[in-house]
Amino acid sequence: WYQRRVRGSTGGDSSSCTLCPEGKGVEPGQGGFQEDCDWKSCSAGQYLDEQSGCQDCPADQWSTGGTTTSCMRCPDGKGVVTGQGGSEEDCDWKSCSAGQYLDQQSGCQDCPADQWSVGGTTTSCMRCPDGKGVNTGQGTSEVACLWKSCSAGQYL
Numbered sequence: 001w002y003q004r005r006v007r008g009s010t011g012g013d014s015s016s017c018t019l020c021p022e023g024k025g026v027e028p029g030q031g032g033f034q035e036d037c038d039w040k041s042c043s044a045g046q047y048l049d050e051q052s053g054c055q056d057c058p059a060d061q062w063s064t065g066g067t068t069t070s071c072m073r074c075p076d077g078k079g080v081v082t083g084q085g086g087s088e089e090d091c092d093w094k095s096c097s098a099g100q101y102l103d104q105q106s107g108c109q110d111c112p113a114d115q116w117s118v119g120g121t122t123t124s125c126m127r128c129p130d131g132k133g134v135n136t137g138q139g140t141s142e143v144a145c146l147w148k149s150c151s152a153g154q155y156l
Contacts (some may be wrong), residue, residue, distance in 0.1 A: 023053035041066050044086025056083030062090055077107035095120050098140035110137030116144055 020026055020037035031037060042054035044065040049055045057063050057071035060078075062085025074080055074091030085091060096108035098119040103109050111117050111125035114132075116139025128134055128145030138144060 039067065042068070045083045045090075047071050057085055058082060060091075061085060062087060093121070096122070099137045099144075101125050111139050112136060114145070115139055116142060 018034070020031070020034070023040055024037035025040050026037050039048055039050070039053055042048050042063070042065045045057055045063060046054045046065055047057055047063050048067050048069050050069065059082045060074045060080060061071035062074060062080055063071040064086060071085070072088070074085065074088070077094055078091035079094050080091050093102055093104070093107055096102050096117070096119045099117060100108045100110055100119055101117050102121050102123050104123070113136045114128045114134060115125035116128060116134060117125040118141060125139065126142065128139065128142070131148060132145035133148045134145050
């Protein structure tokens with residue numbers, strides 16, 4: 001609330017209190033005019049748009065809130081849901097593609113040769129059955145493991 005006064009007026013009994021616009025406020029006894037109403041601090045995961053007030057940070061970005069006017073990007077390979085990133089620690093590794101596993105230190109890595117993974121957040125790859133193999137990063141399921149070529153003098 002601010003005490004509504006006419007410029008040049010001394011206040012007095014003719015003044016009245018008026019609610020600041022949505023998203024704005026003023027300390028008690030400090031506001032004499034609507035221009036004295038300042039934007040309120042934004043919550044973590046938001047930034048301050050000087051025209052419209054607090055806005056959620058876009059996906060894969062974070063903010064500690066307050067009166068910051070922009071959001072920070074999550075590190076490569078990491079992300080966060082719109083408006084949920086209050087710090088860089090809120091950025092989680094994104095899901096890996098099939099044929100990859102999640103290394104908690106460096107993100108998605110290709111499965112080694114003769115191993116497969118359906119992706120997601122799995123932290124290791126599965127070995128192909130004996131006698132079967134697949135190229136590095138190409139093992140998207142156990143079905144992708146094919147019979148290896150036989151050595152000279154051998155057959156399947």
